[in-house]
Amino acid sequence: MRRIAICAPSRPLIEEDAARVLALAADYPGVELHFHPQCFFTEGHFAGSDAQRIAALVECANDPAFDAVWFARGGYGAARVAQDAIARFDHAAQDKQFLGYSDAGTLLGGLYRARIGRPVHAPMPTDIRRAGGEHAVRRTLGFLAGERAGLEPSDDGRPRAAFNLMTLAMLCGTPLMPGLTGHVVMVEEVAEYHYAVDRLMFHVTAHLGGVAGLRLGRVSDVPENDVPFGHEIEAIVRHWCQRHAIPFLGPADIGHDVANKIVPFGLAGAAPGQ
Numbered sequence: 215m216r217r218i219a220i221c222a223p224s225r226p227l228i229e230e231d232a233a234r235v236l237a238l239a240a241d242y243p244g245v246e247l248h249f250h251p252q253c254f255f256t257e258g259h260f261a262g263s264d265a266q267r268i269a270a271l272v273e274c275a276n277d278p279a280f281d282a283v284w285f286a287r288g289g290y291g292a293a294r295v296a297q298d299a300i301a302r303f304d305h306a307a308q309d310k311q312f313l314g315y316s317d318a319g320t321l322l323g324g325l326y327r328a329r330i331g332r333p334v335h336a337p338m339p340t341d342i343r344r345a346g347g348e349h350a351v352r353r354t355l356g357f358l359a360g361e362r363a364g365l366e367p368s369d370d371g372r373p374r375a376a377f378n379l380m381t382l383a384m385l386c387g388t389p390l391m392p393g394l395t396g397h398v399v400m401v402e403e404v405a406e407y408h409y410a411v412d413r414l415m416f417h418v419t420a421h422l423g424g425v426a427g428l429r430l431g432r433v434s435d436v437p438e439n440d441v442p443f444g445h446e447i448e449a450i451v452r453h454w455c456q457r458h459a460i461p462f463l464g465p466a467d468i469g470h471d472v473a474n475k476i477v478p479f480g481l482a483g484a485a486p487g488q
Contacts, residue, residue: 215244215245215246216244216245216246216281216282216358216359217246217248217279217280217281218245218246218247218248218280218281218282218283218284218358219248219250219274219277219280219282219283219284220232220247220248220249220250220253220274220283220284220285220286220339221250221252221253221267221270221271221273221274221283221285221286222250222252222253222255222261222262222267222270222285222286222287223261223267223270223271223285223291223292223295223296223299223318223321224260224261224267224285224287224288224289224290224291224292224317224318225259225260225261225287225288225289225290225291226253226254226255226256226260226261226262226286226287227249227253227254227261227286227287227339227340228254229254231339231340231342231343232249232253232254232286232339234342234348235247235339235342235351236249238342238348238351238352238355239355241352241355242355242356242358242359244359244360245355245358245359247284248280249286250270250273250274252266252267252269252270253270253286259289259290259291260291260294261286261287261291264294264295267291267294267295267299268295268298268299268302271283271295271299271321272299272302272303275299275303275306275307275310275312275331276302276303276304276306276307277306278306280310281310281311282310282311282312282313282358283310283311283312283313283331284313284314284338284339284354284358285312285313285314285318285321285338286338286339286340287338287339287340288314288315288316288317288318288338288340288378289316289317290317291317292317292318292320292321293317293320293384293390296320296321296324296390297324297389297390299321300321300324300325300328300330303328303330303331307330307331308330308331309331309332310331310332311331311332311333311334311358312325312331312332312333312334313333313334313335313336313338313354313357313358314334314335314336314338315335315336315337315338315376315378315468315474316338316378316381316470317378317381318338319335319376319377319378319381319382319385320381320384320385320390321333322334322335322375322377322479323375323377323381323382323385323390323391323392324385324389324390324392326375326392326479326480327389327390327391327392327393332478332479332480333375333478333479334357334476334477334478334479335375335376335377335400335468335476335477335478335479336353336354336357336364336474336476336477337350337351337353337354337472337474337476338354339351341472341474344471344472345472346472347472349472350471350472350473350474353474353475353476354476357476364475364476365475365476365477365478366400366466366467366468366475366476366477367467367475368398368429368463368464368465368466368467370398372396372397372398372426373396373397373398373426373479373480373481374397374398374399374400374477374478374479374480375392375394375397375398375399375400375477375479375480376399376400376401376402376431376466376468376477376479377399377400377401377402378401378402378403378404378470379401379402379403379406379411379414379415379418379433380403380406380414382399382401382418383414383417383418386417386418386420386421387421391421394422394424394425395423395424395425396424396425396426397425397426397480398425398426398427398428398429398463399422399425399427399428399429400428400429400430400431400466400468400477401418401428401429401430401431401451401466402430402431402432402433402466402468402469402470402474403431403433403434403470404433404434404435404469404470405434405435405436405437406433406436406437407436407437407439407443408436408439408443408445408446408447408450409439409443411433411436411447411450411451412443412445412450412454415450415451415453415454416454418454419454419455419457419458419460420458422458422460423458425460426461427460427461427462427463428451428455428460428461428462428463429463429464429465429466430447430448430451430462430464430465430466431465431466431467431468431469432468432469432470432471432473433447433469434469434470434471435470
């Protein structure tokens with residue numbers, strides 16, 4: 215039995231969503247989910263105060279009874295707590311998987327830099343709210359149960375890391391930014407204008423010297439600007455990759471959607487328990 219702790223370093227979950235995820239988990243007898251009460255706290259935008267979010271994250275990471283920590287939801291917030299929380303992780307966190315995406319990438323990046331645990335880009339419980347979201351949640355539950363079918367398929371044997379583009383841009387130049395030399399870096403984005411994606415790529419590619427290449431996930435729900443930008447998303451990404459001599463490797467099957475696939479960071483391509 216793999217016991218999974220769920221906490222919310224960013225925004226809160228609602229109890230009805232947690233109940234739906236628990237119902238799905240009943241189909242995976244090798245996986246036992248435990249929602250920390252902090253998942254349902256609220257303080258303004260956040261799932262409780264910074265102190266409450268740090269305390270829950272540290273409690274889940276340092277409890278040897280849990281095999282993994284699954285982040286409940288994204289939405290801005292992890293940047294306020296990640297550095298202080300990670301500094302308090304002890305030996306019990308070392309072998310755990312930490313799973314999430316979007317704003318949770320702040321924690322995945324910080325953990326990867328600190329060489330703590332096994333960060334994994336993966337769907338989160340909050341995806342149950344999307345149309346067809348049960349498929350995304352099942353993808354992570356299956357992975358936790360030892361399945362490999364949900365893994366992003368472009369693995370070429372080189373270490374990989376996957377991020378929301380805005381999240382990666384915010385990590386660059388901070389104490390949470392991991393070293394990605396030799397990695398295939400995957401990025402995705404949602405609800406940003408074409409010019410914003412261009413601006414983010416300008417910044418991110420300046421910090422990706424030495425990477426093995428970049429793959430582009432889905433960029434969805436792009437708002438319509440008052441004047442057409444004149445360059446589509448792939449052209450924008452190719453432009454900045456070429457400028458910094460970063461190989462553009464094509465598409466990645468990740469995004470803010472129910473088709474979002476799983477990307478273990480580094481060479482951790484095996485499903486847990488294998």
